[in-house]
Amino acid sequence: SGREPHAYIFAGPEGVGKFTTAREWAKMLLCKSPAESQHEGKPFYDSCGQCESCRVFGADSHPDFHTISKELVVYTKDGKNKKPGIDMPIDVVREFLIEKAVIRPSLSDHTVFVMLEAERLNQYSQNAMLKTLEEPPAFCTIILVCTRLDRMLPTTQSRCRTVVFGSIREDIIIKKLQEAGVMTTEARYWARFSQGSLGVALTWSKLASEGANAYEIKKRTVEMLARLKIEDVVDAAEQLAKDASVLAGLWDKIDPDTSKSDLGRRATKGVMRMLCCILNDCMQLGVNKVDSLINSDQENLVRDLARRFDPEEAALKIEAVYKSMDWVGASVNEKLIFEELLFNLI
Ligand SMILES: [Zn+2]
Known part of the structure; x- marks a missing residue:
């Protein structure tokens, strides 16, 4: 109807179908003869799949x-020598x-x-598009797809539905x-x-090749953390940095459109997330909730580790991992970030 809003924010965690839904919906809106059916007593529209538009x-x-993605910056009028950064460039928005x-x-x-990754719009860009x-x-x-609703200004949110x-x-x-x-275990x-x-x-x-895969790296990371001693920290940090770069390389093969630096950051944060999952398990074991360990496939190692510190300490260590995640991409050497982090995790 005429009163339907024309601007939307699709918010939620990464990988739960926001863009897929936006695409399907767009296909239906653009379709020349959308099919109507009943779904739980309400009219339900879908694209026909056959018209020229579909x-x-x-x-x-x-x-x-x-x-619209931040990668479009190279196609803007002054974009020849620009590289996609972390923010959504205002030239792309304009x-x-x-x-x-x-x-x-x-x-x-x-x-x-x-618009993908709308959480990367800074306040100037958001004001420009109000x-x-x-x-x-x-x-x-217009559909703004974002993982962080809190990054969208109240003025932006008030103009969108x-x-x-959810997950x-x-x-x-x-x-x-x-x-x-x-x-199954891996899944x-x-x-x-x-x-x-x-x-x-x-x-x-899917991050796997003949020589390396993400699941093997995660298993090795659990073993490493469970046995970590202070004299091993430097070598272990080097290994984690190496693992992250191997993962970024595998990622590039299945997602060649995303910039290598973005993939590098995601891979490093992913390795940190593995550490976080281990500590999370330690915390769960400390409060006796053992029905759903993330690393249930390596329960004995996680139990060994959990004996070394109590749930409060585990919580502090998890916080240390999150702090390290903030350093990723801030042009600090990744090996050093891992070193500092591992010292905190012993
Ligand atoms: Zn159609």
Whole structure:
């Protein structure tokens, strides 16, 4: 109806289907003859899958569907020598959203803009797009996809309808991973590691080649931490930094569109997340809740480690890991970050 908002925020953890949903919805909005059916007593619309719009959408070449990412900076007017950084560049917001939002659709009756990683918009960029969010042309729908709703200014949020995506049940993730050929023990680990994110679990279970894989690295990391002595810290830190760079290399093969520095950061944070999971298990064992250890596949090692400190200490160590995560990408040598972290974890 005329009163439906045209700007949305899809918020929720990484890998729970925000972009997939945005895409499906866009396909339906752009479809020339959407199919109506009843779902629990309410009308439910879906794209027909056959019209011209649906066909070009399926081929990723719909002229009225726009995906906006920070990587587009190289295609902005002054972007020839620019590299994608951490923020969503304001030039991308201006040239790919604000200026294009007023252009009429060419194939369908609508245009749809989906901005990825909208949590990377700084306040200037968010202020620049307020007017576009407030009164987009009637044919235009804008969806901001973000993992951190708290990064969106109140003024941005008030102009959008927010849809919050929750995490996915563990048994569903395990089943999906098994269907993708992942062994059950491994699938259970990645399901718990990902905290309900199917996308994260699938990605990590796929980080594998003949020589190395993420699950082996995680098993080695548990062994390392369980036996860590102060004289081993330097070598262990070097190994973790090496593991992170191996993982980043594997990641690049399945996700070549993301910049290498982003993948490097994600891989390093992933290794830190493995450490976090181990400490989390120690904390659980300390308070006798042992039904769902993340590292249930290496329970004995985790139990050995848990005897070394109490739950409060484990909580402090988890905090130390989160602090180290903040250093990742701040141009500090990763081996040094791991060294400092491991000293804190003994
Ligand atoms: Zn269609």
